[in-house]
Amino acid sequence: MEHRGRIQAQGGGLEASESWSSSTPPTKQEGLDLIDKLERKIPLAEAMVRKKAFEQARTFVERATANGGADAQVSISFPKGIKVKGIQVDIEVIKGKAFVP
């Protein structure tokens, strides 16, 4: 597949992700849906401590779309600030492009 990437929640013993692998780059809505799906699938406590991280990840996706998308390789970690115990959410554009309008 030409376009690959993942959104990952990690730290504090958690390792969960939602990935894409497709012939067309994921759109903004598809990116936001993946974030929602990941947030829903992890335990409530894990989601609550990453609330800010998920919000900032959404903001990045929206910002990327407003600027034509994001080209590989991109690796961004949220939330901003020190990630205590590595509790975070990452967006990784591994190959191709993502979050196109």
Next chain:
Amino acid sequence: MVHHLFKDFLENQEVYVLNENDWKDQFDNLLSQNGTSLVCREWLKTRFSNGVKFFDGNPIFSVLCPSLNRAVRIIQEELTNDHLVISAWLDEFPTGDDQETIKELVIVLELSEESRDLAKGLIKAWLVENAGCEEMQNLIDKEMTSPLIHRHPRQLQHLLPTHTFLGSLTIMEVHVFYDWPRLFTCQNACGQLFLAVWFDETESADFWLYVNLSPQRLVAIRTGQIDLYDAFRGAENHWVYQVTTYYDERVSQIEAVSCDTIDEDWLPKPGQRLSGASPTELIYGISREILEQVLQQLVDQPFKIEKSAANEEWGTNCKEWETKRAA
């Protein structure tokens, strides 16, 4: 107290570029000082497709050494205080072509001379000395636990607000625990119930939302009939309390906030629910708490209780509850 560098890198794009170049120079100097012939190249994109730079320090610098299949990513954060602020971990990044992954050292810091020196020490061990992952993790653990490095101390006695009009609170049930209680039910000396949710922190304080609840509403929330968002947004008396608790001895701050004006960022996400207890279990659980307190008062002050139809009915209910509970 540390010596900060490029203080306004997020506000001034010229400073930002100078800051980026400084990281490149620091890295080149590190390699040349150690006489290594390591070939590295810039790695992660920091621009969107239309060429607009991220300009957020996430990352401020990244480099890949293909021969080692190792990378370094540095995230530089806004300055928040005069302490040494730095954190690091090892991660993996898929290459995109196969199952192979790039091993990555990630460093997050508030830039100061001191944090930069620590970061350079870690980069040297990772790329120049090619330290093994276990050795590297040990080094990170050692460096990141230096007493100089700012931590987030938190003691249980500082979680509940003190000296506020909420009264003296006791935690009844913790619903979400992550290092410390993040969502819990508590009760004051008058028996008023509150649901409290943590929503943010700084280096010296935690921020909470408290909402006053009837026992019936608590049951509905506890059983997942009402989601956590509506628990606060739809508060029965239309008000919630924004509470700040400090890690030191400072007195807690409290402010009443109308439900209509609660910042969305403070609220749990819509659709997040508690579950796991049946309404019956909860009714008995909550009633028993209250029951025990009232029974204790009866024992302590037997002469003040007058016999009445209501008391008799209440006593009968208690016995029924106890019988059901025992069964």
